[in-house]
Amino acid sequence: MNKKSSLMSRLAGAPYIVWAALFIIVPLCMVAYYAFTDTTGAFTFDNVSGIGKYADTFILSIWLGLLATVICLFVAYPLAYIMAAKGPEKQSTMTMLIMLPMWMNFLLRTYSWMTILEDNGLLTTAINSAINLINDTILANNALSFSLDPVHLINTRGAVVVGMVYNFLPYMILPIYTVMLKTDRSLIEAAQDLGGNKLAVFKNVTIPLTVPGIVSGFTMVFVPSVSTFYISQKLGGTGTILIGDIIETQFQTANNFNLGASLSFVLMILIFICLAVMNRFSDDDGGVII
Amino acid sequence: MTKKTSIGSKLYTALVFIFLYAPIAVLIVFSFNSGKSTSVFEGFSLYWYKELFNDSATLSAFKNSMIVAVVSSVISTIMGTAAATAIHGYKNKFFKSSIMTVTNIPMMNPEIVTGVSMMLLFVFIGSLFGKTGTLGFVTLIIAHTTFELPYVILNVLPKLRQTDPHLAEAAQDLGCTPAQAFFKVMLPAIMPGIISGLMMAFTLSVDDFIISYFVSGTDSQTLPIRIFSMTKRRVTPDMYALSTLIFLAILVLLIVSNIISAHGDKKLSKKEKGGAKK
Numbered sequence: 001m002n003k004k005s006s007l008m009s010r011l012a013g014a015p016y017i018v019w020a021a022l023f024i025i026v027p028l029c030m031v032a033y034y035a036f037t038d039t040t041g042a043f044t045f046d047n048v049s050g051i052g053k054y055a056d057t058f059i060l061s062i063w064l065g066l067l068a069t070v071i072c073l074f075v076a077y078p079l080a081y082i083m084a085a086k087g088p089e090k091q092s093t094m095t096m097l098i099m100l101p102m103w104m105n106f107l108l109r110t111y112s113w114m115t116i117l118e119d120n121g122l123l124t125t126a127i128n129s130a131i132n133l134i135n136d137t138i139l140a141n142n143a144l145s146f147s148l149d150p151v152h153l154i155n156t157r158g159a160v161v162v163g164m165v166y167n168f169l170p171y172m173i174l175p176i177y178t179v180m181l182k183t184d185r186s187l188i189e190a191a192q193d194l195g196g197n198k199l200a201v202f203k204n205v206t207i208p209l210t211v212p213g214i215v216s217g218f219t220m221v222f223v224p225s226v227s228t229f230y231i232s233q234k235l236g237g238t239g240t241i242l243i244g245d246i247i248e249t250q251f252q253t254a255n256n257f258n259l260g261a262s263l264s265f266v267l268m269i270l271i272f273i274c275l276a277v278m279n280r281f282s283d284d285d286g287g288v289i290i
Numbered sequence: 291m292t293k294k295t296s297i298g299s300k301l302y303t304a305l306v307f308i309f310l311y312a313p314i315a316v317l318i319v320f321s322f323n324s325g326k327s328t329s330v331f332e333g334f335s336l337y338w339y340k341e342l343f344n345d346s347a348t349l350s351a352f353k354n355s356m357i358v359a360v361v362s363s364v365i366s367t368i369m370g371t372a373a374a375t376a377i378h379g380y381k382n383k384f385f386k387s388s389i390m391t392v393t394n395i396p397m398m399n400p401e402i403v404t405g406v407s408m409m410l411l412f413v414f415i416g417s418l419f420g421k422t423g424t425l426g427f428v429t430l431i432i433a434h435t436t437f438e439l440p441y442v443i444l445n446v447l448p449k450l451r452q453t454d455p456h457l458a459e460a461a462q463d464l465g466c467t468p469a470q471a472f473f474k475v476m477l478p479a480i481m482p483g484i485i486s487g488l489m490m491a492f493t494l495s496v497d498d499f500i501i502s503y504f505v506s507g508t509d510s511q512t513l514p515i516r517i518f519s520m521t522k523r524r525v526t527p528d529m530y531a532l533s534t535l536i537f538l539a540i541l542v543l544l545i546v547s548n549i550i551s552a553h554g555d556k557k558l559s560k561k562e563k564g565g566a567k568k
Contacts, residue, residue, distance in 0.1 A: 008468055013376025013389075016369050016439065020392050023436040027407035028395070034410055079306050082299045094303075096544055101310050103540045104317075107499060107517045108533045111525060112313035115320070115328045122316065122329070166309065219398075227400030230499075234521070244402050251406060251504060261410060264403045271400060 031268070034261030047262035054246060054263065058270070061243040064157060065226035068164035069172075072221045073214065075165070076172035080213075081206075083173075084180035095177070098170050110163055110234050117153040117162070117235065127151050155237025163231040164221075171220035179213030215278050223271055243267055314537065321530035328525055338527040339535075345528060351516035355496055358427070358512060362434035363491035369435070370442030370491075371484050375476070377443070378450040393444075396437045405504035408433045412505060425507040433505040434495045441494065442487035449483030450476075 038044045083094050101109065116123050128150045135148055153159055187209065191201045229244030236242075243263065250260030321339070325332035342348065380386040396404055409425070416424030453476065461471040477484075499514035506515060520529055 008472075009376050009379040011376075012372035013380075016373030016376070016443075017389065019369065019436070019439070020389075023408065023411070023432060024392055024395050027404075027411040030410040030414055031403070031407045033414075075306060078299075078302060082303055092548070096548065097307065098310070100541065100544065101314060103493065103497070104314060104537055105497065105499075105514055105517055105533055107514060107521055108317060108529060109313050111521050111529075112316050116313060116316060118329065120329055166313070169306075169310065223398070223400050227402045229402065230518070244400075247402055247406065251409065257410065257413070260406060264406045268399060268403045272398075275398060 028268075031261050031265050034258050035265040036262075038258060047258050048266070050259070051262060051266055054243065057241060057243050057246060058266070060240070061226050062270070064161055064164070064240075064242070065222055068161050068168070068225045069218055069222045071161065071165050072169050072172040073218065076169060076176055076217065077210075077214075080173055080177035080180055083177050091181075095174070098173055102170050106167055107230060110167065110231055113159070113163055113166065114154065114234050117159050119152065119154065121154070124151060124153050127153075154235065155239060157236065157240050159235040160232050160240050160242075163235045164225040164228065167231065168221040168224055171224075172217035175216040175220065176210055176213035179210045183209045218278060219275060222274065226271065227267060317530045318534045318537070320527050321534045323527050326526060328527060328530065338531040341526075342528045342531045342535075347511075348513070348516055348528075348532065351511045351513045354427075354510055355513040358430050358434055358502075358510075359492050359495035362431050362438060362495050363488055365431070366435045366438035366442050366491050367484060367488040370439045370487060371446050371480070373439070374443045374446035374450060375472075378447060393440045397440050401437075401498075401500040402504075404437060405433070405501040408436070408501070409504040423507060425505055425510075427507075427510045429505045429507075430502060430510050430512070433501050434498065437498070437501060438491035438494055441490045442484075445487035445490065446480055446483040449480040453479045 035047055036043060036045070038046065083091060086094065115121050118124065131148045131150055183206075188201060188205055191205045196204065226242075227244045228242065229248045232240050232242040232245055247260050247263050247267070250256045250263065254260075319331065320328050322334050322336070323331050324335035324337060377386060377389055380389075408429070412424045412429045416422065457475050457479065458468075458471045461475045462468060466474060497514070498512075499518060502512050502515055503518065506512065511519075517529060517532075
């Protein structure tokens, strides 16, 4: 009877295994296939060796993605810390408030930033009228012989980073907050009792304990930031072309599937290397704690 | 001292929330704009809401989104629950961990790569049969099911681990067939995991743009794809009206589910108290 049930439960996994093989493994093989063939289907290295042309784009994507991830970390960590110290009712309200924006369509949220940052948009107008005011005061007092230039926010790299931080910040807050909730507060108290000052306790106890949350937040922000194309299209203008934009163009307008596949292939490998490094980093730290 | 820090932390929290909600506030305010602009507010009107309900392309995209979300989330929940049960039972550690690695791929891979890889597969299969328009509803549903499956499996597996393995055995000793033991004993025990997996699958499906963008055809536009093609031009506030409505719907849903779960907690604690008295 037991044998029968175990056979049944094993069979229950069969549809999924077939599905995963067909729609997870085979598509990845297709990416590799297209990356190493030309339009006639003949084997070639041309696509992959031609990627050198896009090295700058790869570097820019990784740089902006990394910048956005680090900013997210510095914004999210204090907030998660504040949240974890609150009572349970406030905690659930705040968690809900952080998750709520994620349920809005991300295209529209990004588009909304466009109207905030554009030249006659809300933020730009506000900043520029403040600048004009300062300039007028300077002029009126004849104090200094310079004036501030009006700011221009949209279609800059800064705007792209703001878009990334905005869209993916909840993915950094929530994992760090979850880990903080699980950490044993008595460990921190013990460190304080043993004479650690606030900074030392924070540096040597709180941060190492929350490394798993930081690592998973880092991944969840970094991967979508590096590979985005919509944010850079809307907020970066023509000056900030990321690797996602180039891949998107190959598949949607240029119809060069082979080049697109080879770019995707390299992007995937780069990201897996980054993830492996991150995981190694967290494992090592875990070892140190123990 | 403590009061000072608490003011600082309150200020910080407020700033982060202003950052998170400023674009949403802009969306909502300009959905009531009487003019066409999305940056200059000319006056209050419901014009764009009326306009929205006359826009048949957007409404049909919304319908497509719902169909894809319902079908794919049901398929992925059933298949994923079965898979989680099987994975939980596997004794071979290597086999188990390789399946989990493959399951993690769609979650780790950049969405654009997942989308592109599936598009290549569908186009390749289409070219084998000499067809060009292979992308459509079916490919959309296959792709959505694929990226939802890991989330269902990862929601159900922890519940299986928490459930006492002797429960099913006890049911069988008491005369249940293995199938009955599963449906009558195990399934109710892991139901919370299944439901949260289903809800997650559904919302991921409704929200997905990047993967859908690569695997959908012209006749199977979902709402996010429709929004994308509209934001390519100058957006009119009817899109804002749409997102305001979606935002309100989600807000109401979240509040209701919070009230229900809070109510459930109260009931539970009452029951526990009652039990303690006895």
